[in-house]
Amino acid sequence: MTPSNGHPKDPSRRPNGPGGPQRRPRPGPGGPGPREHRPGPIGLRRVEGELFELVHPACVEETDLDYQEGLEIWKAGEPEEARDALRFALEGCPDNLWVHVALGDLALKEFRDPRLAQGHYGYAFELAQRALPPDFAGRLPREREANRPFFDALQGLIACLRAVGEGREADKLQKLLEKLR
Numbered sequence: 001m002t003p004s005n006g007h008p009k010d011p012s013r014r015p016n017g018p019g020g021p022q023r024r025p026r027p028g029p030g031g032p033g034p035r036e037h038r039p040g041p042i043g044l045r046r047v048e049g050e051l052f053e054l055v056h057p058a059c060v061e062e063t064d065l066d067y068q069e070g071l072e073i074w075k076a077g078e079p080e081e082a083r084d085a086l087r088f089a090l091e092g093c094p095d096n097l098w099v100h101v102a103l104g105d106l107a108l109k110e111f112r113d114p115r116l117a118q119g120h121y122g123y124a125f126e127l128a129q130r131a132l133p134p135d136f137a138g139r140l141p142r143e144r145e146a147n148r149p150f151f152d153a154l155q156g157l158i159a160c161l162r163a164v165g166e167g168r169e170a171d172k173l174q175k176l177l178e179k180l181r
Helices: 058-062 064-075 079-092 097-109 114-130 145-163 167-180
Strands: 043-048 051-055
Touching: 051 145, 058 064, 064 079, 064 097, 079 097, 097 114, 097 145, 114 145, 145 167
Parallel strands: none
Antiparallel strands: 043 051
16 A cells, blocks of 8 residues: 555654654653652552552553554554554554554464464563563452453463463463462
């Protein structure tokens, strides 16, 4: 497709004009707020007690239209074009867990490629895991929207590991999944 056909790379369809959305200012030298843990692009915030949720970078919201478009294209039965649209969304936000999970799902369901899917799920899992302190003993409830892509990535990664014969590693991740819920 060319940009004149409505391809996601058409600069005229980007929100807020050809340059895309305006970037939000980053936190100052003090970093994230006192209740957040942010060792990478994704952070962690206490909701209450032992319940926590992931804090995603601003670019996730800024690339949501591209992500949604990729999903719509996939639903329309065009997996190659959906993959291109989702990859475009990653260009604007490489740390978008939702996009990595969608690309993992696409690789597994449409292209039957568990190794490629494992890469996307694994990367999303690692991004989110970096947000957790080494001694983390809290819970990340799956029902919180911000935590869902982490659990989707973890479940996809477990399925891929089993598909490629790495059951022992899949079992370790299954225990982690149960511990965090």
